[in-house]
Amino acid sequence: MLKRIASFAVLAAFVAGSAIAAGPKADLKDVDWSFEGPFGTYDKASAQRGFQVYQEVCAACHSLKYVAFYNLTDKGAPFYNPDFPNSNENPVAKAIAKMFTVSDGPDETGDMFDRPGVISDKFPAPFANDMAAMASNGGALPPDLSLMTRARVDGSNYLYSLLVGYKDAPEGVELSSGMSYNPMFSGSKIAMAPPLFDGSVEYSDGTKASVDQMAKDLTQFLTWAADPKMEQRKATGWAVMLYLLILAILLYGSYRAVWRNVKH
Amino acid sequence: MSGPSRYNPSTGIEKWLDARLPIIRLGVDTLIFPSPRNLNYWWTFGAILAVMLVSQLITGIILAMHYVPHPEHAFDSIQHINRNVNFGWLLQPMHAVGASMMFLAVYIHMFRGIYYGSAKNPREMIWIVGMVIYLLMMAAGFMGYVLPWGQMSIWGAIVITNLFSAIPPEAAGTSVTQWLWGGFAVDGPTLNRFFSLHYLLPFLIVGMVILHVWALHIPSNNNPTGISIKTKADTLDFHPYYTVKDAFAIVVFLMIFSWFLFFMPDSMGHPDNYIPANPFSTPPHIVPEWYYLPFYAILRAVPDKLMGVIAMFGAIGVLFALPWLDTSKVRSMRYRPLAKQFFFLFVLVCLGLGWCGAKLPSDLVFATGVDADGHAKGLTFVWFSRILTVYYFAYFLVILPILGLVEKPKPRPASIEASVLGNSKGEA
Structure with missing residues (x-):
């Protein structure tokens, strides 16, 4: 039996080992996130503040194209309110949607027109297309942020570390114009200027908007944006595990009962 | 099937059907056949694989209802499935993690076969059909990984299809590679045909599994001693003895599967596959799925x-x-x-x-x-x-x-x- 367990352990280690094989280059700051682990959930207050940071700072250059406004008030989302189980009826989503201008059309004369957002709209992109985005950003394309925390190794820690990781370039490192030094970024030279400064936003809940605080809040928000069904998935997971555990116990009992008179 | 049939139709309807289409007899004789009485838990992975195959088929068929095999839309459609389709957040990772779990089970199944000599006389055909299944799984897994059209999808496809360009052009290496691509690079036509083949291969696997199980019923299972069945005292009926043992093992395996599925769904994938495919930007380190x-x-x-x-x-x-x-x-x-x-x-x-x-x-x-x-x-x-x-x-x-x-x-x-x-x- 011990040998069996050992063999399983080797296989499990192999699977896990190969999955994490591609590790990060610089040492990321390891934050104790609320959403980690099988019981983890998003810190809603922090994610709401993070949304404010996205809206007031990041949205100027970065799209969030897979997220619709009604998603913000879905179950497990930063602005979920149990009084509105149907997120379409939640006034918060409507109010946030209205703050954005969305291009629509063509109308009956064939022209595109602008209108305030409605909840079924996705977050509008700040630039018309990739070329326009690159032209406005010194040739670099600001990536879409919908999946950022899943598209990097240890994504949430990576995003936080990057946001707080800006430094003066060490001696001997030449930075071309428009570039900044950030050892957390692959190659350490990044086209994104430091986006956060103390007080970049003013939080309505009185939280002090330090760079560290804003980076953590934004990471909460973008981790939710990348994995919006996480809380639903984990809750379902525990129900499934409990069901399977009971079934396993019953089946083991059946196995023992069926085999009780058989030596094997 | 080897040995006399164990089925005795008792009702009139059963007798009528048995004389015309003995499908109940087939089912009974498939499940109630003498198996060695000493099979250990390493022998449960066949049943586990059957369950995983069905799981992959069901989730895959539903995913295909929402997936769009087009370079402009494939990545978006996976996000659509995960964010907007009812239970899509469950089905898509279940299919992706399920593929990994199926390979985990098949490797254990194969190592067991090597260790206990299950491949040897008289079971060569079971082993060879099993190897065909394994090859088909590899092809299906590879093409399935291309479908989300992320960075690892396209670059994995580029690396693997380029293997055929190792064949010298005089021996049609270039033609074969372009024929696989449906063009001069990995692009829309490649994605579209990979989707078509990814839908086809599982049904070929089902066909081969039927042959695998059929071949198994001729000599019956090998066993940990490797000694052939000699008398009835060496055996137990597969049902209920091994159906109940397999069922227990299946549920334990599903618990391991569920742990990965619900609590660490990204652990077996590569983060780069959350970046949309870009043929002009090579990832610094192209790696295939762990099972390759x-x-x-x-x-x-x-x-x-x-x-x-x-x-x-x-x-x-x-x-x-x-x-x-x-x-x-x-x-x-x-x-x-x-x-x-x-x-x-x-x-x-x-x-x-x-x-x-x-x-x-x-x-x-x-x-x-x-x-x-x-x-x-x-x-x-x-x-x-x-x-x-x-x-x-x-x-x-x-x-x-x-x-x-x-x-x-x-x-x-x-x-x-x-x-x-x-x-x-x-x-x-």
Whole structure:
């Protein structure tokens, strides 16, 4: 039996080992996130503040194209309110949607027109297309942020570390114009200027908007944006595990009962 | 099926149907057939694989209702499934993680077959059909990984399809590669045909599984002693004895599956596949899914491209010949002290090759010092994988054939029954 367990352990280690094989280059700051682990959930207050940071700072250059406004008030989302189980009826989503201008059309004369957002709209992109985005950003394309925390190794820690990781370039490192030094970024030279400064936003809940605080809040928000069904998935997971555990116990009992008179 | 049928139609309807379409007889005789009474838990992975295959089929068919096989829309449609489709957040990771779990189960199933001599006479056809299933799984898994059209999808497809360009142009290497692509690069037509084939292959697998199970019913299961069934006392009916044991093992396996699925769904994938495919931006480190890593390591271990491709496919091809390469008359390595040690070393070598496949070839396994320029030197992964590749092939082509001839096996029990009840014959 011990040998069996050992063999399983080797296989499990192999699977896990190969999955994490591609590790990060610089040492990321390891934050104790609320959403980690099988019981983890998003810190809603922090994610709401993070949304404010996205809206007031990041949205100027970065799209969030897979997220619709009604998603913000879905179950497990930063602005979920149990009084509105149907997120379409939640006034918060409507109010946030209205703050954005969305291009629509063509109308009956064939022209595109602008209108305030409605909840079924996705977050509008700040630039018309990739070329326009690159032209406005010194040739670099600001990536879409919908999946950022899943598209990097240890994504949430990576995003936080990057946001707080800006430094003066060490001696001997030449930075071309428009570039900044950030050892957390692959190659350490990044086209994104430091986006956060103390007080970049003013939080309505009185939280002090330090760079560290804003980076953590934004990471909460973008981790939710990348994995919006996480809380639903984990809750379902525990129900499934409990069901399977009971079934396993019953089946083991059946196995023992069926085999009780058989030596094997 | 071997042996007389165990089905006695009792009702009028059953008799009527049995005379016209004996489908109940087929079902009964498939489930109630004599199996060795000493099968251990390593024998439950066949049933586990059957369950996983059905799970992949069901989730896959539903995903295909929402997936769009077009370079402009494929990545978006996966996000649409995960964010907007009812229970899409469950189905898509279930299919992706399920593929990994299926490969985990199939590797255990294959190692079990090698260890207990299940491939050998009279079960060669079960093994060969099983190897065809494994090949089809590899093809289905590869094409499935391309469908989300992320960075690892497209670059994995580019690397693997380019293997065929190792064939010299005079031998139609270029034509074959362009025929696979449906153009001059991995692009829309490639994605579209991969989707079509990814939908086809699972049904071919189902067909091969039917042959696999059919072939299994002729000699019945091998068993941990490797000794053939001699009398009825050696056996138990598959149902209910092994249906209940398999059911328990399946549920335990599903718990492991669920843990990955619900609590760490990204652990078996690569973060780069959350970046949309970009043919103009090569990821710094292209790696296949974990279940191909040992073969990827063998490919990269050989300096010559064509020879590397031959070695990689040879590593799978040599498995087909296993029933004849293992020359020992004794099936189970339980009674082969030397073969047992070489087998466990082989398992470690396979895991080691997987480790090598996940690393950059120039990375160091361990450093022995620094060279003149101050760079660390030591055993690189490419050299480590070369050592392991030599053992991999030597195991099949040298060790197993010779070992069967020179090894002195330990004494074996007289029968399965005797092995279960001790040396003397007792009551069941």
